[in-house]
Amino acid sequence: MRYTPAVAGWLHEQLGEAITQGRALPGATTAEVTTFESRDRGYVLKLFNQVFFVEEEPDRAIHEATVLDVLGGADLPTPRLVAFDGDGSQCGVPAVLMTRLPGERGVGIQHAAEIVELAARLHGVSPEVPAAIRWGFQRYNQGLEVRPPRWATDVKLWTDVLGVVASDPPMDGWGLIHRDYNSTNFLSSGDRVTGLVDWLSGCRGPFGIDAARLRLDLAIDGESEVASAVTEAFSRSEHDVIDPFWDLVDAVDLLPFYRGFEAVDGWGDPVRRARLEGFIREAVNRLM
Structure with missing residues (x-):
């Protein structure tokens, strides 16, 4: 999947590297979820572009980012929060960027x-x-x-x-x-x-x-x-x-x-x- 210029620009700002596309991950129902590598590390990008769900809960990205942030110090196998765009003002839609965990x-x-x-x-x-x-x-x-x-x-x-x-x-x-x-x-x-x-x-x-x-x-x-x-x-x-x-x-x-x-x-x-x-x-x- 190729990212929009707005999303690619935001990723470059966060990671310091040009990221233009990612691989779609299956199973997502309320957002578009992709993964990519940057400097030998895996990342997951979640774009909340499903209009119905965003209208139901406009702060979905803020919600998940907050939970990931407070769990960062817990002894749990959770992704680590990298960055988020809570209102979509930078990516065009609300977004959360996190680390990718191993496994299926x-x-x-x-x-x-x-x-x-x-x-x-x-x-x-x-x-x-x-x-x-x-x-x-x-x-x-x-x-x-x-x-x-x-x-x-x-x-x-x-x-x-x-x-x-x-x-x-x-x-x-x-x-x-x-x-x-x-x-x-x-x-x-x-x-x-x-x-x-x-x-x-x-x-x-x-x-x-x-x-x-x-x-x-x-x-x-x-x-x-x-x-x-x-x-x-x-x-x-x-x-x-x-x-x-x-x-x-x-x-x-x-x-x-x-x-x-x-x-x-x-x-x-x-x-x-x-x-x-x-x-x-x-x-x-x-x-x-």
Whole structure:
């Protein structure tokens, strides 16, 4: 991908070298993400050029840059912030430049214990770190109307779940969270986890939502063995933050919602629907 003159000029200003193009990285949904080398070091450039997401959260670049900056001194495998253009005044769109970590996206059964240990380190950072981050936990469909999905096979189950998540949440176990702690945001090489990326949702929030997001993501994608290994690793650790309440909150976050009179539903696959219902049924059983 060839960078615009504005982006190339900004990169030259930051790195002191002419960078005119980068290689697109797969998997990004809310930004254009590319990588390149400069003076034998790898970098990742994130350009927030998706109009819908920028309108929803204009400070997305500032958000991720702030989180990366405060994590710079933490014992976590995170990218290091190099520079950012918070309002897009220099690049044409908001941008974040960071170092590139080794490894490929995704994790397996062999990574379960390390994933849980990494969660414990993240959630256990000094209180000064989350205090420096002004963003707090919000539900993805907060303020929007949510109903049992039209494709529900057990409407009563969904109605009960919506009642549970509307109740007061547990207030123990809060601090710094990744918020999108899913398998595609981990980098791994062999048996080792080498990185945790995509920090644009990092915030102060409940630890249980990170455990929920990872296990739900794996379950929906059909990685039931990995999900079970992660659940078992949490249960064996001193950082067992799995909570059926937050499991249900995270599941409801993925429901169809209503923006005005328009229904927004990304659940066309009946197999994934069944996996989602299976996840919430198991959480409800543990809650009872």
